[in-house]
Amino acid sequence: MARSRTASVKTFKRAAQYLTLGCYLVFLGFPLVWLLSISFKEPREMVELHPTLIPKHPTLQNYVTAFTEQDLARSALNSLIVASASAALTVLLALPAAYSLVRFKTRLSTITLGWVLVSQLFPFVLLVIPLFLILREAGLTNTRFGLILVYVTWSLPFALWMLQGFVRGIPRELEEAASVDGASRLQVLRRVVAPLLAPGLVATSLFAFISAWNEFFFALVLLKSPELATLPVTLARFVGVEGIARLGPLAAGSLLATLPSLVFFAVLQKRLAEGSLAGAVKG
Numbered sequence: 001m002a003r004s005r006t007a008s009v010k011t012f013k014r015a016a017q018y019l020t021l022g023c024y025l026v027f028l029g030f031p032l033v034w035l036l037s038i039s040f041k042e043p044r045e046m047v048e049l050h051p052t053l054i055p056k057h058p059t060l061q062n063y064v065t066a067f068t069e070q071d072l073a074r075s076a077l078n079s080l081i082v083a084s085a086s087a088a089l090t091v092l093l094a095l096p097a098a099y100s101l102v103r104f105k106t107r108l109s110t111i112t113l114g115w116v117l118v119s120q121l122f123p124f125v126l127l128v129i130p131l132f133l134i135l136r137e138a139g140l141t142n143t144r145f146g147l148i149l150v151y152v153t154w155s156l157p158f159a160l161w162m163l164q165g166f167v168r169g170i171p172r173e174l175e176e177a178a179s180v181d182g183a184s185r186l187q188v189l190r191r192v193v194a195p196l197l198a199p200g201l202v203a204t205s206l207f208a209f210i211s212a213w214n215e216f217f218f219a220l221v222l223l224k225s226p227e228l229a230t231l232p233v234t235l236a237r238f239v240g241v242e243g244i245a246r247l248g249p250l251a252a253g254s255l256l257a258t259l260p261s262l263v264f265f266a267v268l269q270k271r272l273a274e275g276s277l278a279g280a281v282k283g
Contacts, residue, residue: 032255032258033053034053035251035254035255036251036255037053037054037055038247038248038251039062039063039248039251039252039255040055040058040059040060040062041055041058041059041062041248042055042057042059042061042248043248045057046247046248061248062248062249062251062252063252063256065246065248065249065252066238066249066250066252066253066256069249070234070235070237070238070249070253071226071227071234072231072234072253072256074227075229075230075231075233075234076231076256076257076260078144078228078229078230078231079212079213079230079231079232079257079260080260081144082144082147082148082151082212082219082230083151083208083209083210083212083213084209085144085148086148086151086152086155086208086209086211086212087205087206087208087209087212088205089148089152090151090152090155090156090159090204090205090208091159091201091204091205091208093152093156094156094159094160094162094163094204095163095189095194095197095201096189097156097160098160098163098164098166098167099163099167099189099193101113101160101164102164102167102168103167103175113161113164116157116158116160116161117161119157120157120158124217124218125217127154128217128218128221131150131153131218131222132221132222135149135150135222141222141224142222142223142224142225142228143228144228146222147218147219147222147223147230148212150218150222151208151211151212151215151218152208154211154218155207155208155211155212158207159204159207159208162200162203162204162207163197163200163201163204165200166197166199166200167193167197167200170193170196170197174192174196175188175192175193178191178192202268205268206264206265206268209261209264210261210264210265213231213260213261214232214261215230215232216232216233216236219232219233220233220236231253231257232257234253235250235253235254235257238250238253
């Protein structure tokens with residue numbers, strides 16, 4: 001009797017977990033499904049009093065309009081260049097900085113970590129004017145490189161905070177063993193620490209890439225040439241000056257804009273899982 005009751009409780013808990021997980025997935029996935037639905041609808045179907053999820057008369061005209069009226073391909077290339085370079089540079093700078101903060105503990109490292117946390121409290125708008133003035137003096141306004149530097153500056157504190165947690169999880173004995181074998185500090189970082197940090201590096205690069213890919217405000221302020229516009233700025237042009245959005249082309253363009261992020265995540269997610277499993281086996 002007791003065994004039967006215990007089995008019933010376990011079944012109930014498992015069903016509750018699956019139900020909660022299903023609700024969470026629906027909550028996260030519904031906006032994307034609705035976006036997909038709108039992208040295939042005709043204009044008159046979008047303003048119906050009782051909208052349906054499945055389009056009654058599916059059309060590709062919204063995708064054609066999105067590509068012909070706005071240069072989405074060039075904007076996507078600009079976003080890809082800026083986001084990829086920002087992610088690579090962020091990881092390249094964050095790795096040695098995080099390692100130094102963890103392995104060489106001083107009062108300065110404690111103050112630096114505290115400042116990293118405090119810096120995340122500042123809103124975007126406070127940084128726009130100082131960054132714009134600095135980039136203008138350096139001749140980097142209206143350039144991709146200037147925007148990349150801004151994104152690296154914005155992502156680096158959080159990336160540093162993420163990586164220092166991964167560095168703390170690496171046993172010192174491995175580094176000491178490599179040092180005994182004659183490896184220099186730089187060789188230890190490159191051949192011992194960096195491979196073990198693969199999950200952290202992947203997670204950090206994902207964060208930096210997606211942050212730069214979706215960013216709108218800095219790109220709008222710093223880039224004035226239409227040929228340098230990134231995807232979020234180009235998509236905003238589907239909203240008229242009177243505030244009325246052209247939902248069909250905007251939905252089609254937004255859906256296309258999400259695809260590179262999904263592909264990037266799918267590619268690196270495998271590495272992230274492999275790294276986590278490797279770490280678990282080593283632990």
